[in-house]
Amino acid sequence: MGRLVVVSNRIALPDHSKNGAGGLAVGLLDALQEQGGLWFGWNGEIREITGEDEPLYTEQDKNITYAACSLTQNDYDLYYSQFSNTVIWPAFHYRLDLVEYQREAWEGYLRVNQMLAEKLYPLLQHNDVIWVHDYHLLPFAAALRLHQVKQPLGFFLHIPFPAPEVLMALPDYQEILRLMTAYDLLGFQTERDAQAFLSAITQETDVVTVEKGIYQAYGNTFRLHDYPIGVDPDSISKLAQGPLPPKMQAIRKELGDAKNIIACERLDYSKGIPERFLAYESFLEKYPEQRGNIRYTQIAPTSRGEVQAYQAIRHQLETETGRINGKYGTMSWTPLYYLNQHFDRRLLMKIFRLTDIALITPLRDGMNLVAKEYLAAQDPADPGVLILSKFAGAACELTEALLVNPYDRDEVARAIYQAITMSQSERVDRHAKMMAILQHQTITRWRETFLDDLYQILE
Ligand code: GDG
Numbered sequence: 001m002g003r004l005v006v007v008s009n010r011i012a013l014p015d016h017s018k019n020g021a022g023g024l025a026v027g028l029l030d031a032l033q034e035q036g037g038l039w040f041g042w043n044g045e046i047r048e049i050t051g052e053d054e055p056l057y058t059e060q061d062k063n064i065t066y067a068a069c070s071l072t073q074n075d076y077d078l079y080y081s082q083f084s085n086t087v088i089w090p091a092f093h094y095r096l097d098l099v100e101y102q103r104e105a106w107e108g109y110l111r112v113n114q115m116l117a118e119k120l121y122p123l124l125q126h127n128d129v130i131w132v133h134d135y136h137l138l139p140f141a142a143a144l145r146l147h148q149v150k151q152p153l154g155f156f157l158h159i160p161f162p163a164p165e166v167l168m169a170l171p172d173y174q175e176i177l178r179l180m181t182a183y184d185l186l187g188f189q190t191e192r193d194a195q196a197f198l199s200a201i202t203q204e205t206d207v208v209t210v211e212k213g214i215y216q217a218y219g220n221t222f223r224l225h226d227y228p229i230g231v232d233p234d235s236i237s238k239l240a241q242g243p244l245p246p247k248m249q250a251i252r253k254e255l256g257d258a259k260n261i262i263a264c265e266r267l268d269y270s271k272g273i274p275e276r277f278l279a280y281e282s283f284l285e286k287y288p289e290q291r292g293n294i295r296y297t298q299i300a301p302t303s304r305g306e307v308q309a310y311q312a313i314r315h316q317l318e319t320e321t322g323r324i325n326g327k328y329g330t331m332s333w334t335p336l337y338y339l340n341q342h343f344d345r346r347l348l349m350k351i352f353r354l355t356d357i358a359l360i361t362p363l364r365d366g367m368n369l370v371a372k373e374y375l376a377a378q379d380p381a382d383p384g385v386l387i388l389s390k391f392a393g394a395a396c397e398l399t400e401a402l403l404v405n406p407y408d409r410d411e412v413a414r415a416i417y418q419a420i421t422m423s424q425s426e427r428v429d430r431h432a433k434m435m436a437i438l439q440h441q442t443i444t445r446w447r448e449t450f451l452d453d454l455y456q457i458l459e
Contacts (some may be wrong), residue, residue, distance in 0.1 A: 002127030004037035011041035011068045014061040027443035036063040040120050041376035043068035046076050056119060069119055078108025082119055085307055089103040092135060092159050093270040093364040096169050098309050106172050110139055117143035124151065129454050134158045142182035143350040152457040154185040156450060159366040161193040164200040176249045177201050181220040187227045187450050189366045189393040194226045199430055203309045227450045228397060229367050230441045233376035239349040240377035259420045261296040262355040264348060266303035266371055269313050272406040273300060277320045279412035284328050285336060285366045286413050292333045301342035352377035357386045361406035374436050383431035385419035397437050400430040
């Protein structure tokens with residue numbers, strides 16, 4: 001078997017502690033480690049001088065080579081901030097109202113994909129297989145094919161693929177679809193996403209079904225499949241059960257006897273945090289006898305802080321927290337804690353274990369790993385309850401969660417009430433059924449099934 005080459009927008013340079021890294025980075029590193037390989041991408045740095053061709057930064061760590069490049073300010077603005085995060089991200093999460101389309105950004109996006117392909121091309125070996133990740137790199141395969149690259153090229157989309165009507169709002173959607181078919185294998189989080197892609201392409205051009213899951217369009221042959229991403233439940237459980245550091249003892253005391261709701265995600269409008277605050281308010285209104293007995297902690301570290309829509313949501317949450325606490329709080333009770341901070345992963349998993357309810361209500365989400373991590377962190381004999389948006393990819397698998405429509409405040413409020421009054425036996429039963437799914441569809445199985453399919457293309 002040849003080398004594995006992983007390409008992602010951001011590259012995680014060797015982290016010798018490994019403890020701080022999230023599940024996805026560890027999962028990909030394990031694959032690279034096993035097979036030997038190359039990880040290529042942007043190092044997160046912005047270079048001052050434009051027009052100069054900077055050499056790649058490379059680093060060897062055991063049998064993994066890391067190759068990273070920086071971006072110029074202009075490339076960063078057009079390719080990353082604008083087209084990736086102000087066009088594709090909102091559109092693919094059904095937020096067309098937040099799309100700020102500019103042709104210049106589309107051109108920059110294509111140009112940076114070509115520039116990255118030019119930098120990777122000389123590093124490739126003839127028997128490599130290449131696995132490209134996420135929405136920043138939709139045209140990357142097509143850019144590599146310009147260099148006559150014949151190696152198998154796989155792509156995994158971590159975010160949802162929208163319904164055709166939504167996709168068609170993007171002026172370049174036909175070109176996006178065509179460019180994506182240059183991959184040999186297109187992987188999506190759920191069958192719903194894979195179907196949305198197929199139906200969009202079928203509306204645009206003649207698609208020939210070679211056999212189930214293999215298609216031809218625009219002169220390209222490609223495979224299409226869903227590969228729901230998972231977690232490593234055993235390592236999460238270990239982190240969650242580990243000895244409590246002194247800081248944690250204090251947190252445990254602070255959580256007190258109240259029923260504790262936890263939510264944690266990057267501060268992103270797709271995660272439905274303001275809608276969730278209002279649903280929590282609706283709960284406090286509908287069930288006034290519960291006031292004083294419940295506490296909701298929202299952890300939301302800042303992300304993409306330079307994009308305007310992210311600054312707006314941050315202000316909105318600060319205002320809403322003040323308003324809700326001002327309206328319902330008492331001298332001895334604060335109903336809502338909003339922490340705009342990044343938490344250490346080990347600490348986070350322990351907090352998950354100590355809390356009674358996870359309230360995870362994205363408006364749209366490719367998968368949502370936090371939902372899976374919360375379940376894996378629980379004590380199976382006395383687990384917490386997961387309330388989950390039906391619009392998260394995870395809802396396709398985690399049907400024993402309390403599934404809600406995140407736009408329906410009353411429904412979310414009722415689910416919170418159902419969660420705090422749920423019997424222990426029902427909690428144990430629901431948790432066990434969902435854990436069986438998590439134990440089966442792990443992060444290891446996710447990458448192995450994807451790579452098995454990708455390597456098959458070589459045969
Ligand atoms: C994209 C897709 C898809 C969050 N806050 C902290 C922290 N986190 C960690 C979580 C989890 C990860 O970040 C977030 O993963 P999600 O899946 O929930 O969401 P996205 O970041 O939007 O990821 C998503 C995913 O890709 C994988 O394919 O599931 O749908 O949008 O691991 O625990 N980690 C630490 N401190 C924090 O404060 N340490």
